[in-house]
Amino acid sequence: NLAAANGHEVRLWSRHSSQTLEAVLKDVQIVLSAISMTGVRDVAYQVHSFPLSPETIFITATKGLDPQTTCTPSQIWQTIFPNHAVVVLSGPNLSKEIEQELPAATVVASNIPKAAEVVQLVFSSHRFRVYTNPDPLGVELGGTLKNVIAIAAGVCDGLQLGTNAKAALVTRGLTEIIRVGNDWGAKTETFYGLSGLGDLLATCNSPLSRNYQVGYQLAGGKTLTEILANLQGTAEGVNTCRVLIQRAKQQNIAVPITEQVYRLLQGDITARQALDELMLRDIKPEYNY
Ligand SMILES: NC(=O)c1ccc[n+]([C@@H]2O[C@H](COP(=O)([O-])OP(=O)(O)OC[C@H]3O[C@@H](n4cnc5c(N)ncnc54)[C@H](O)[C@@H]3O)[C@@H](O)[C@H]2O)c1
Ligand SMILES: O=P(O)(O)OC[C@H](O)CO
Known part of the structure; x- marks a missing residue:
C-alpha cells in the first residue's frame, strides 16, 4: 500500500495466488x-529459478x-542471490496500524548504501518515515530477537505483575538481545535504534502483537497448541526462541529470559515458576565492564 501510494506499480504473490510467481516476477525492479x-528458503529457491535483471533489489x-542453520532471512536471500543487493526492512511496524494509515517509522539496512537509499525513496511518505542504516545484521536481529522478549512481556501483563516488572523485563531483555547480537557481529548502537529498542517497545506493549498474545494467553493457562x-x-518468537537457545548454548551466551520463555513454551514450567526462576537468580552487577 505504501509503495503503491507513492505511484509504484505493485504486484502481490502468495502461495495461494492464482497468478504464477513467474508472471509476477516478470521485469520487476524490487522483490x-x-x-x-x-x-x-523454499520461496527464495523458487524465485531463483526465474529470470531476473541483475539490478533487481531484494527486500x-x-x-x-x-x-x-540459525541463518537470518537476509543471509538466506544473499546466499541464493550473491550478486544482488539485499535490503533488510525492520522497525516498530505493527501492520494493522500501518493499514489504518497511522504514522510510523522504519529502518532499511544494506551493505550496499545505494540500494538502501532506493528503497528509502520507494516507501517514504508523510505517514511512513524511513531511515537508512549500514548494519543489516543488527537491524534484522533487533526485529527478530525482540519477539522472544515480547512473549515474556505478554506473560508479565497476563500475570498482572505491574509497570516496574515490565520495565525491568524489557530493559534486561534489551541487554540480552545486545549480548547475542554483539556475539553475532552486529553493532550495539543499532539495538538502541528503531529496529531494536523501538520495535521492542512496540511489540512488548501492544495486544496487536501475536508474540505478546502468545505470552499473555500462556499466563492465562492456555496451552501453546490451543493458542497457536x-x-x-x-x-515467529516461538521458533526464534528454540533457535536462539541452540545458538546461545553453542556460543556460551547467557540468555536467562530466553531460557525461561523456552521452558514455558515447552510446557516444562508454569508462568509463575518462570518468574520465580528469573527473580531468584544469583545477584550480580548490572554490567560486566
Ligand atoms: N504483521 C506484522 O505486523 C509484521 C510486521 C513486520 C514484520 N512482520 C514479519 O513478516 C513475516 C510475516 O508476517 P505476517 O504477519 O504477514 O504473517 P502471516 O502469517 O499473516 O503471513 C505469512 C505469509 O507467509 C506465507 N507462508 C508461510 N509459510 C509459507 C511457505 N512454507 N511457503 C510459502 N509461503 C509461506 C503465507 O502464505 C502468508 O502469505 C513474519 O516474519 C513477521 O515477523 C510482520
Ligand atoms: O505481531 P508480531 O508480534 O509478529 O509483531 C509484528 C511486528 O514485528 C512489529 O513490528
Whole structure:
C-alpha cells in the first residue's frame, strides 16, 4: 500500500495466488519478501529459478531464524542471490496500524548504501518515515530477537505483575538481545535504534502483537497448541526462541529470559515458576565492564 501510494506499480504473490510467481516476477525492479520464516528458503529457491535483471533489489521483512542453520532471512536471500543487493526492512511496524494509515517509522539496512537509499525513496511518505542504516545484521536481529522478549512481556501483563516488572523485563531483555547480537557481529548502537529498542517497545506493549498474545494467553493457562490454533498470523518468537537457545548454548551466551520463555513454551514450567526462576537468580552487577 505504501509503495503503491507513492505511484509504484505493485504486484502481490502468495502461495495461494492464482497468478504464477513467474508472471509476477516478470521485469520487476524490487522483490519484497514478507514470508513466514518457514517458507523463506523454499520461496527464495523458487524465485531463483526465474529470470531476473541483475539490478533487481531484494527486500526482506521476515523476522525469524532458520532452524537448521540459525541463518537470518537476509543471509538466506544473499546466499541464493550473491550478486544482488539485499535490503533488510525492520522497525516498530505493527501492520494493522500501518493499514489504518497511522504514522510510523522504519529502518532499511544494506551493505550496499545505494540500494538502501532506493528503497528509502520507494516507501517514504508523510505517514511512513524511513531511515537508512549500514548494519543489516543488527537491524534484522533487533526485529527478530525482540519477539522472544515480547512473549515474556505478554506473560508479565497476563500475570498482572505491574509497570516496574515490565520495565525491568524489557530493559534486561534489551541487554540480552545486545549480548547475542554483539556475539553475532552486529553493532550495539543499532539495538538502541528503531529496529531494536523501538520495535521492542512496540511489540512488548501492544495486544496487536501475536508474540505478546502468545505470552499473555500462556499466563492465562492456555496451552501453546490451543493458542497457536486460534492465532491470526505467525508468532515467529516461538521458533526464534528454540533457535536462539541452540545458538546461545553453542556460543556460551547467557540468555536467562530466553531460557525461561523456552521452558514455558515447552510446557516444562508454569508462568509463575518462570518468574520465580528469573527473580531468584544469583545477584550480580548490572554490567560486566
Ligand atoms: N504483521 C506484522 O505486523 C509484521 C510486521 C513486520 C514484520 N512482520 C514479519 O513478516 C513475516 C510475516 O508476517 P505476517 O504477519 O504477514 O504473517 P502471516 O502469517 O499473516 O503471513 C505469512 C505469509 O507467509 C506465507 N507462508 C508461510 N509459510 C509459507 C511457505 N512454507 N511457503 C510459502 N509461503 C509461506 C503465507 O502464505 C502468508 O502469505 C513474519 O516474519 C513477521 O515477523 C510482520
Ligand atoms: O505481531 P508480531 O508480534 O509478529 O509483531 C509484528 C511486528 O514485528 C512489529 O513490528
